[in-house]
Amino acid sequence: MLITACAAGCAAEPAAAPDSPAPLTAVSALGDFGTLDYCSLLDTTRLARSTVATPDSSFTGCQADFVQNGRQGSVTVGPLAADRDPNIQPYAYAGRLPDGITVQQSNFAPAETCARTITFAEGTRLSVTLSGGDADQRCARTDTVVDGVMTALTGGRVRHARFPDRSWGRVDACALLQSHDLDAASGADTQTAGGMTGHSCIRGKVSVDFAVVKQAPTGPAETLGGRNARVTSDGAFCRARAVQPSPATAGRAEQITVSVVDTTGSGGDAACPAARAAAEAVFAKIP
Structure with missing residues (x-):
């Protein structure tokens, strides 16, 4: 009788709903x-x-x-x-x-x-x-x-990835642009804006980007920040690049590019003096 009464008068607990997967971020x-x-x-x-x-x-x-x-x-x-x-x-x-x-x-x-x-x-x-x-x-x-x-x-x-010591993959790109020696090239009141991965950053007219490349840049070499560098212009942009052998992958190079954009409309290599000055400061800071 007790079992019958409970069966008639006791409400069963609702079954727990299965967890729904969270939307994938x-x-x-x-x-x-x-x-x-x-x-x-x-x-x-x-x-x-x-x-x-x-x-x-x-x-x-x-x-x-x-x-x-x-x-x-x-x-x-x-x-x-x-x-x-x-x-x-x-x-x-x-x-x-x-x-x-x-x-x-x-x-x-x-x-x-x-x-x-x-x-x-x-x-x-x-x-x-x-x-x-x-x-x-x-x-x-x-x-x-x-x-x-x-x-x-x-x-x-x-x-x-686990970047080896001295790999530029370990470098915070924005940290390279936050010093006052970049004020002239980027603008004294400009702030850094980093890329999603930390391997690129923009501050005003100056940007820094790290990559792994198959071939080193070509062109006349010059010394900037104690490194062999190549400087090229492309429209309003002037870019200074330096490379080192990849510590992680044989036959590949890690590359840093410092770019400066000319906002005066002069074109040609008008931005190159500022690009050289920025690269001089940035290249001296990387390992």
């Missing part, structure tokens, strides 16, 4: 942007019927060259971005997506390039681009690379 999926190994997101086996070279890892992306039916191409994952981009438009991506992630196409891309953008829940974007190869398969192959990125994000495959 870039931080939760990728971890520290500054040490992210973008090549851990690139699955080259997705490029079926292609001969793919070993991917090259930089501080802000990963690129692999390939040959498909005798036609050369390249695929790149990265960089990350957060600014608004009106060129990104929705399209019918057919793959499965984690909660909070969307995939768009970019209408602003070079010729013979298919560009996709993976957007995380908070709006941070990761670029995936494929250039060259067979034109009729280009975008389909780009989507298979995006599929591979999704598998890496949800399958515990995201890795991070």
Whole structure:
């Protein structure tokens, strides 16, 4: 009787609802942007019927060259971005997506390039681009690379780099621009604005960018900040570059670029005196 009475008069506790997965943000999926190994997101086996070279890892992306039916191409994952981009438009991506992630196409891309953008829940974007190869398969192959990125994000495959001592990957780009010896080139009242990974920074008219490159810059050499440097002008910009052998990857170089933009409209190499002065100060501070 007791059991019957309880069965009739006792309300059963509601079953606990299963936890819903939180929308996937870039931080939760990728971890520290500054040490992210973008090549851990690139699955080259997705490029079926292609001969793919070993991917090259930089501080802000990963690129692999390939040959498909005798036609050369390249695929790149990265960089990350957060600014608004009106060129990104929705399209019918057919793959499965984690909660909070969307995939768009970019209408602003070079010729013979298919560009996709993976957007995380908070709006941070990761670029995936494929250039060259067979034109009729280009975008389909780009989507298979995006599929591979999704598998890496949800399958515990995201890795991070450990930059060796003296690697420029350990340098905070904005710290290089915060001293008063850059006031003249950048503007005394300007503030630094860092890139998402810490490997680039802008202060007024001056910017600093670190990268890993296959080939050192060419041109006449000069000494700036105690380093061999090359200075080139491009439109309103003048850039001073220096390199060192990569401590992490044989046959590659780490490169620092100091750029200054001319705002007077003079063009040519009008910004180069300021670029040299800025590079003199910046290059002396890197290890």
